[in-house]
Amino acid sequence: MLTTTVCAALSAAGLAVAFLTAFRRRYAAATRIAAFSLLPVGLAMAGLVGLAGKIGKAVGTWASDLVLKPTVWAGFGVLAFAVVLYVIARLAGGSRATRKERRAAARASGAGSVAPSAGAPALGGSRAPAPGTTAQAAPARGAGKPAGRSASAGDGEDFSDIEAILKKHGI
DSSP, X not given: OHHHHHHHHHHHHHXXXXXXXXXXXXXXXXXXXXXXXXXXXXXXXXXXXXXXXXXXXXXXXXXXXXXXXHHHHHHHHHHHHHHHHHHHHHHHHHHHHHHHHHHHHHHHHHHSSSOTTTTHHHHTTTSOOOTTOOTXXXXXXXXXXXXXXXXXXXXXXXHHHHHHHHHHTTO
Protein backbone atom coordinates (compact mmCIF):
# COMPACT_ATOMS: atom_id res chain seq x y z
CA MET A 1 0.00 0.00 0.00
CA LEU A 2 2.82 2.37 0.86
CA THR A 3 4.68 1.63 -2.34
CA THR A 4 1.58 2.44 -4.39
CA THR A 5 1.25 5.78 -2.60
CA VAL A 6 4.91 6.64 -3.20
CA CYS A 7 4.59 5.71 -6.88
CA ALA A 8 1.45 7.83 -7.26
CA ALA A 9 3.22 10.80 -5.62
CA LEU A 10 6.19 10.43 -7.95
CA SER A 11 3.89 10.33 -10.97
CA ALA A 12 1.96 13.39 -9.79
CA ALA A 13 5.20 15.34 -9.32
CA GLY A 14 6.40 14.31 -12.76
CA LEU A 15 3.12 15.34 -14.37
CA ALA A 16 3.35 18.73 -12.65
CA VAL A 17 6.83 19.24 -14.13
CA ALA A 18 5.49 18.17 -17.52
CA PHE A 19 2.66 20.71 -17.23
CA LEU A 20 5.11 23.51 -16.42
CA THR A 21 7.30 22.50 -19.37
CA ALA A 22 4.28 22.54 -21.68
CA PHE A 23 3.34 25.97 -20.32
CA ARG A 24 6.71 27.21 -21.64
CA ARG A 25 5.71 25.87 -25.09
CA ARG A 26 8.22 23.05 -25.08
CA TYR A 27 5.71 20.40 -26.04
CA ALA A 28 8.09 17.65 -27.15
CA ALA A 29 10.03 17.82 -23.88
CA ALA A 30 6.78 17.95 -21.89
CA THR A 31 5.54 14.83 -23.64
CA ARG A 32 8.74 12.96 -22.80
CA ILE A 33 8.56 14.04 -19.16
CA ALA A 34 4.92 12.96 -18.94
CA ALA A 35 5.77 9.57 -20.39
CA PHE A 36 8.51 8.98 -17.82
CA SER A 37 6.40 10.30 -14.96
CA LEU A 38 3.63 7.77 -15.68
CA LEU A 39 6.02 4.82 -15.32
CA PRO A 40 5.98 4.55 -11.48
CA VAL A 41 2.19 4.43 -11.18
CA GLY A 42 1.95 2.03 -14.11
CA LEU A 43 4.52 -0.31 -12.57
CA ALA A 44 2.70 -0.20 -9.24
CA MET A 45 -0.68 -0.89 -10.82
CA ALA A 46 0.71 -3.83 -12.80
CA GLY A 47 2.27 -5.34 -9.67
CA LEU A 48 5.80 -5.14 -11.00
CA VAL A 49 7.07 -3.08 -8.05
CA GLY A 50 6.20 -5.92 -5.67
CA LEU A 51 7.76 -8.41 -8.06
CA ALA A 52 10.98 -6.38 -8.10
CA GLY A 53 10.97 -6.47 -4.29
CA LYS A 54 10.55 -10.24 -4.27
CA ILE A 55 13.36 -10.63 -6.83
CA GLY A 56 15.63 -8.42 -4.72
CA LYS A 57 14.86 -10.48 -1.61
CA ALA A 58 15.56 -13.73 -3.50
CA VAL A 59 18.87 -12.40 -4.83
CA GLY A 60 19.86 -11.32 -1.33
CA THR A 61 19.03 -14.74 0.11
CA TRP A 62 21.02 -16.45 -2.64
CA ALA A 63 24.00 -14.14 -2.06
CA SER A 64 24.02 -14.89 1.68
CA ASP A 65 23.82 -18.61 0.92
CA LEU A 66 26.70 -18.22 -1.52
CA VAL A 67 28.91 -16.89 1.22
CA LEU A 68 27.77 -19.16 4.04
CA LYS A 69 26.99 -22.58 2.47
CA PRO A 70 29.74 -24.83 1.12
CA THR A 71 27.25 -26.77 -1.05
CA VAL A 72 26.76 -23.63 -3.19
CA TRP A 73 30.53 -23.46 -3.76
CA ALA A 74 30.54 -27.16 -4.66
CA GLY A 75 27.73 -26.48 -7.14
CA PHE A 76 29.83 -23.80 -8.84
CA GLY A 77 32.74 -26.23 -8.96
CA VAL A 78 30.57 -28.83 -10.70
CA LEU A 79 29.35 -26.20 -13.20
CA ALA A 80 32.93 -25.12 -13.94
CA PHE A 81 34.00 -28.75 -14.45
CA ALA A 82 31.11 -29.29 -16.88
CA VAL A 83 32.14 -26.23 -18.89
CA VAL A 84 35.75 -27.41 -19.03
CA LEU A 85 34.67 -30.86 -20.23
CA TYR A 86 32.47 -29.30 -22.91
CA VAL A 87 35.27 -27.05 -24.18
CA ILE A 88 37.73 -29.96 -24.29
CA ALA A 89 35.22 -32.06 -26.24
CA ARG A 90 34.64 -29.25 -28.74
CA LEU A 91 38.35 -28.68 -29.27
CA ALA A 92 39.14 -32.39 -29.63
CA GLY A 93 36.24 -33.11 -31.96
CA GLY A 94 36.51 -29.94 -33.99
CA SER A 95 40.25 -30.10 -34.65
CA ARG A 96 40.05 -33.43 -36.50
CA ALA A 97 37.22 -32.27 -38.70
CA THR A 98 38.93 -29.01 -39.57
CA ARG A 99 42.19 -30.79 -40.38
CA LYS A 100 40.39 -33.16 -42.74
CA GLU A 101 38.50 -30.28 -44.33
CA ARG A 102 41.72 -28.31 -44.78
CA ARG A 103 43.46 -31.25 -46.43
CA ALA A 104 40.53 -31.85 -48.77
CA ALA A 105 40.36 -28.17 -49.67
CA ALA A 106 44.10 -28.04 -50.31
CA ARG A 107 43.89 -31.09 -52.58
CA ALA A 108 40.94 -29.68 -54.48
CA SER A 109 42.43 -26.22 -54.93
CA GLY A 110 45.94 -27.49 -55.68
CA ALA A 111 44.88 -29.87 -58.46
CA GLY A 112 42.92 -27.43 -60.57
CA SER A 113 43.85 -24.07 -59.19
CA VAL A 114 44.56 -22.57 -62.63
CA ALA A 115 42.92 -24.00 -65.71
CA PRO A 116 45.05 -23.76 -68.88
CA SER A 117 42.38 -21.85 -70.80
CA ALA A 118 41.21 -19.68 -67.91
CA GLY A 119 42.89 -16.52 -69.20
CA ALA A 120 41.93 -16.91 -72.86
CA PRO A 121 38.43 -15.35 -72.84
CA ALA A 122 39.53 -12.57 -70.52
CA LEU A 123 42.39 -11.71 -72.85
CA GLY A 124 40.28 -11.97 -75.96
CA GLY A 125 42.11 -15.04 -77.24
CA SER A 126 38.91 -16.51 -78.65
CA ARG A 127 38.75 -13.97 -81.49
CA ALA A 128 40.45 -14.59 -84.76
CA PRO A 129 43.48 -12.43 -85.64
CA ALA A 130 42.95 -9.49 -87.95
CA PRO A 131 43.24 -10.21 -91.68
CA GLY A 132 46.80 -10.04 -92.94
CA THR A 133 48.41 -10.77 -89.58
CA THR A 134 49.63 -14.04 -88.22
CA ALA A 135 48.84 -15.44 -84.81
CA GLN A 136 52.34 -14.61 -83.54
CA ALA A 137 52.21 -10.99 -84.76
CA ALA A 138 48.93 -10.15 -83.03
CA PRO A 139 50.27 -10.05 -79.44
CA ALA A 140 53.29 -8.00 -80.43
CA ARG A 141 51.16 -5.30 -82.05
CA GLY A 142 49.89 -3.73 -78.82
CA ALA A 143 51.73 -4.15 -75.57
CA GLY A 144 49.07 -4.65 -72.93
CA LYS A 145 46.24 -4.67 -75.51
CA PRO A 146 44.19 -7.82 -76.02
CA ALA A 147 45.11 -9.98 -79.00
CA GLY A 148 42.92 -9.61 -82.06
CA ARG A 149 41.52 -6.18 -81.19
CA SER A 150 42.47 -2.85 -82.53
CA ALA A 151 43.00 0.10 -80.22
CA SER A 152 39.79 1.83 -81.29
CA ALA A 153 37.66 -1.31 -80.91
CA GLY A 154 38.79 -1.87 -77.32
CA ASP A 155 38.30 1.77 -76.38
CA GLY A 156 34.91 1.95 -78.08
CA GLU A 157 33.53 -0.90 -76.02
CA ASP A 158 34.67 0.68 -72.77
CA PHE A 159 33.14 4.02 -73.70
CA SER A 160 29.89 2.41 -74.83
CA ASP A 161 29.44 0.95 -71.36
CA ILE A 162 30.14 4.33 -69.79
CA GLU A 163 27.78 6.07 -72.21
CA ALA A 164 25.03 3.57 -71.36
CA ILE A 165 25.47 4.29 -67.65
CA LEU A 166 25.41 8.04 -68.22
CA LYS A 167 22.28 7.80 -70.38
CA LYS A 168 20.64 5.67 -67.70
CA HIS A 169 21.19 8.47 -65.18
CA GLY A 170 20.08 11.15 -67.62
CA ILE A 171 23.47 12.80 -68.08
